[in-house]
Amino acid sequence: MSKMTENGMMSRAKVLTIDTINPTVKKVEYAVRGPIVQRAVELERELSQGMKKPFAEVIKANIGDAHAMGQQPITFFRQDAKSRACRILQSCGGHSMGAYSASQGIDSVREDVARYIERRDGGVPCDPDDIYLTTGASDGIVTMLKLLVCGEGASRTGVMISIPQYPLYSAALAELGAVQINYYLNEEKCWSLDIPELQRALDEARQYCNPRALCIINPGNPTGQVQSRKCIEDVIQFAAKERLFLMADEVYQDNVYADGCQFHSFKKVLFEMGPEYSDTVELASFHSTSKCYMGECGFRGGYMELINMDDEVKAQLTKLVSVRLCPPVPGQALMDLVVNPPQPGEPSYDNFIKERTATLSALAEKAKLTEQVLNTVQGISCNPVQGAMYSFPRITIPEKAVKEATEKGQQPDMFYCMKMLEETGICLVPGSGFGQKDGTYHFRMTILPPSDKLKILLDKVKEFHQKFTQQYS
Amino acid sequence: MSKMTENGMMSRAKVLTIDTINPTVKKVEYAVRGPIVQRAVELERELSQGMKKPFAEVIKANIGDAHAMGQQPITFFRQDAKSRACRILQSCGGHSMGAYSASQGIDSVREDVARYIERRDGGVPCDPDDIYLTTGASDGIVTMLKLLVCGEGASRTGVMISIPQYPLYSAALAELGAVQINYYLNEEKCWSLDIPELQRALDEARQYCNPRALCIINPGNPTGQVQSRKCIEDVIQFAAKERLFLMADEVYQDNVYADGCQFHSFKKVLFEMGPEYSDTVELASFHSTSKCYMGECGFRGGYMELINMDDEVKAQLTKLVSVRLCPPVPGQALMDLVVNPPQPGEPSYDNFIKERTATLSALAEKAKLTEQVLNTVQGISCNPVQGAMYSFPRITIPEKAVKEATEKGQQPDMFYCMKMLEETGICLVPGSGFGQKDGTYHFRMTILPPSDKLKILLDKVKEFHQKFTQQYS
Ligand SMILES: Cc1ncc(COP(=O)(O)O)c(C=O)c1O
Ligand SMILES: Cc1ncc(COP(=O)(O)O)c(C=O)c1O
Numbered sequence: 001m002s003k004m005t006e007n008g009m010m011s012r013a014k015v016l017t018i019d020t021i022n023p024t025v026k027k028v029e030y031a032v033r034g035p036i037v038q039r040a041v042e043l044e045r046e047l048s049q050g051m052k053k054p055f056a057e058v059i060k061a062n063i064g065d066a067h068a069m070g071q072q073p074i075t076f077f078r079q080d081a082k083s084r085a086c087r088i089l090q091s092c093g094g095h096s097m098g099a100y101s102a103s104q105g106i107d108s109v110r111e112d113v114a115r116y117i118e119r120r121d122g123g124v125p126c127d128p129d130d131i132y133l134t135t136g137a138s139d140g141i142v143t144m145l146k147l148l149v150c151g152e153g154a155s156r157t158g159v160m161i162s163i164p165q166y167p168l169y170s171a172a173l174a175e176l177g178a179v180q181i182n183y184y185l186n187e188e189k190c191w192s193l194d195i196p197e198l199q200r201a202l203d204e205a206r207q208y209c210n211p212r213a214l215c216i217i218n219p220g221n222p223t224g225q226v227q228s229r230k231c232i233e234d235v236i237q238f239a240a241k242e243r244l245f246l247m248a249d250e251v252y253q254d255n256v257y258a259d260g261c262q263f264h265s266f267k268k269v270l271f272e273m274g275p276e277y278s279d280t281v282e283l284a285s286f287h288s289t290s291k292c293y294m295g296e297c298g299f300r301g302g303y304m305e306l307i308n309m310d311d312e313v314k315a316q317l318t319k320l321v322s323v324r325l326c327p328p329v330p331g332q333a334l335m336d337l338v339v340n341p342p343q344p345g346e347p348s349y350d351n352f353i354k355e356r357t358a359t360l361s362a363l364a365e366k367a368k369l370t371e372q373v374l375n376t377v378q379g380i381s382c383n384p385v386q387g388a389m390y391s392f393p394r395i396t397i398p399e400k401a402v403k404e405a406t407e408k409g410q411q412p413d414m415f416y417c418m419k420m421l422e423e424t425g426i427c428l429v430p431g432s433g434f435g436q437k438d439g440t441y442h443f444r445m446t447i448l449p450p451s452d453k454l455k456i457l458l459d460k461v462k463e464f465h466q467k468f469t470q471q472y473s
Numbered sequence: 474m475s476k477m478t479e480n481g482m483m484s485r486a487k488v489l490t491i492d493t494i495n496p497t498v499k500k501v502e503y504a505v506r507g508p509i510v511q512r513a514v515e516l517e518r519e520l521s522q523g524m525k526k527p528f529a530e531v532i533k534a535n536i537g538d539a540h541a542m543g544q545q546p547i548t549f550f551r552q553d554a555k556s557r558a559c560r561i562l563q564s565c566g567g568h569s570m571g572a573y574s575a576s577q578g579i580d581s582v583r584e585d586v587a588r589y590i591e592r593r594d595g596g597v598p599c600d601p602d603d604i605y606l607t608t609g610a611s612d613g614i615v616t617m618l619k620l621l622v623c624g625e626g627a628s629r630t631g632v633m634i635s636i637p638q639y640p641l642y643s644a645a646l647a648e649l650g651a652v653q654i655n656y657y658l659n660e661e662k663c664w665s666l667d668i669p670e671l672q673r674a675l676d677e678a679r680q681y682c683n684p685r686a687l688c689i690i691n692p693g694n695p696t697g698q699v700q701s702r703k704c705i706e707d708v709i710q711f712a713a714k715e716r717l718f719l720m721a722d723e724v725y726q727d728n729v730y731a732d733g734c735q736f737h738s739f740k741k742v743l744f745e746m747g748p749e750y751s752d753t754v755e756l757a758s759f760h761s762t763s764k765c766y767m768g769e770c771g772f773r774g775g776y777m778e779l780i781n782m783d784d785e786v787k788a789q790l791t792k793l794v795s796v797r798l799c800p801p802v803p804g805q806a807l808m809d810l811v812v813n814p815p816q817p818g819e820p821s822y823d824n825f826i827k828e829r830t831a832t833l834s835a836l837a838e839k840a841k842l843t844e845q846v847l848n849t850v851q852g853i854s855c856n857p858v859q860g861a862m863y864s865f866p867r868i869t870i871p872e873k874a875v876k877e878a879t880e881k882g883q884q885p886d887m888f889y890c891m892k893m894l895e896e897t898g899i900c901l902v903p904g905s906g907f908g909q910k911d912g913t914y915h916f917r918m919t920i921l922p923p924s925d926k927l928k929i930l931l932d933k934v935k936e937f938h939q940k941f942t943q944q945y946s
Binding site for chain 1: 486487488489490491493494495496498499501502503507514536538539540541542543544546550565566567569570571572573574575608609611612615619620621622623640641644645648685686716717718755763767768769770771772773781782783785786789792793795796797798799800801802803804
């Protein structure tokens, strides 16, 4: 356990090493902030130190972080919210944001969230007791998964997630030691979710685990699809038939751009399907201050709504979240502003609507631009960005490049993205970080950079792809 | 799986029930927000609805939440921080608090934390790369424990915690399925930490698990003791000898009141012990914006410093925290203000010092008052509150009351505290929620209520205890 070093001192082996760390931690992967991003940060430092690079600036299109990409905060969330702030402070202990709140979140904020959901869903009732405020949607999702995981061996909990997925899901499942059940979205049909594929994935998984939950991201990250009402109904029917707990990640609910597409909440569709479903299907849905037109990621605000959850389980959940005391109060306050925006007649109303509309229109334009430009490149093909904030184009990687990557022990699309970063300063995330069908390659890019920068970015991607293809042909 | 109900509808058994929930979640307990507090909230609601009670107001002395108890925020943290806010915003993506930060925390904040630690520790060097900003200290503690847990059966990770403890520790260990190893603080010697007791606990635990870490809370919660330099040195020696990873919870580092007591950081003592220790002993220390003179709990700010942590483990940690994206940026900004307070000559300096001194002196007085008054009560005896924010007096509960509690299936001190709440409106936490020697009973009360309220509270506790004793004698 200890040994003498040259200078006669005792040297002790470390308690905590890579061999003695929690093995579930080692299994966790999160590509959105992986080696590519680490290298991008290094490159930025090198540039700032005056080091010569083939580009003047690193453009980060790796993460759905609107403000970091120059989107201005909506004025209302920063300046015009005095009177509302007062009301929120009234609900805080000692009337201070510096007090812990109730672990489930401030009562008045949960009430405002409930009213927001009722308006959104055309009057379907919402009980504030079913609302839990969270530290970003991430926190809510991990907490819900935590409740669901149990059993060992063939009765270990399995959770169905879409592939491609947002890697929070795979990371959380790895950490919890749950079984990840992949169902593949249909790239040929604009990343649609097909029920036969759900069935296939479930039937196979039943042979080696106990599938208990089905996660859906709508609008989709990284794939940008917006699900039809019909599809959501089918999914709910499937979940009911197969007894699966539904987890609906709806953090992009305002980010819908394509003509003919519309956001339908799982909650609303569930209630329109009548009591056979609305009284029985268990559903958790997640929202966040980080996306939509707000893009307020740094505040770590979010909520989840729990439908048909067993009361005893809810009591366990309340206990569990109390251990961490409470979600950040500034994030709760911001969530309140989001669900309770200015109303017609209020002084900030006009400006708020103007800014919100401008932000969402700009995103819609950038969504279209991204699809159009990328589809002009031979060897890149991408589905319309119907919603959310990302394009997930398929890329052709020449055999020779695949071989070179494999020799380096790298995924081919990681090799591709790393090369793009080094040569152009553009930071994308390889498709392998989200999952993809074997033998296909993708990258994810956000549509968040300002229009002029996005155009430059798309041109550079195009140029890089052509050069890369040539080089390895 | 499904059955017909009276009206002929299919009713499905729920996916998630108390019998099918993650069993580790069921094991979690967190007394600071348990049934007593839930009842206190109900009582407040009933009072506000005009229901008659034997008291006019609920006084919450259950949680270390200074602002909720009326402590005014330090002005600097709310108003005078414009120029600093600018600097922090400069370091934020898009110069907005609304952007995700680096997962480890904003660089410039980590640099400021490092300078703070160096000043605090008389120049012992601190590397910003060893600093991880967290969502309150809670988050850092749970994350560190998560890294440490592995193995099955007799090689399952064991973690040593003091009894009485802050129940975050037991809750996190239950959730992670780690083995909790109790070492008892010595109530007779002012809750001191005795090495022979550490040794006993460790030796016993080695028979059924693999002890890997030792947690210390200094100044202590719930016990209020402040450890001597000698004691800390002994603990470090013990950890070195026994190869234990040290976790030092130092969130109360400014809360030291008793004459002759002083805060010594584990880091500083470790480095004063020379390279045999400072080059080898693995140490994580935790701090928070929630305690000390700040009391800014709602922001969920905190950091941990990691000494001698293996590089590969650090890389795993960085990956792990990236899954949750980042700690709340307003909390990071507040942490920065805490470690980088006004300097002599700056306009806000005088007022800052005045407010800080006033807050800490008031706490020191209330610490003394609490000890004095409680010790006048027959059947209550309490150690001096040397530091932190709590008194943890021992109470005598008559046999008859113990019997009645047992018949109700309640811990005797839970029975006592619940009765006190119902009769007086005072909300304390039973000692059983923190752990105590078998057959002894305690409660924890904060010293945070304003002086006038604290006096009333102490008088009511005294009166209640006398009545209770009489009633059950
Ligand atoms: C689909 C999806 N869900 C959840 C999250 C988590 O966001 P946050 O924790 O910031 O609310 C993200 C963030 O990118 C996301 O894309
Ligand atoms: C000893 C101790 N550690 C950690 C914490 C966690 O505090 P926070 O998460 O608010 O920083 C507390 C809170 O009461 C505490 O008493």
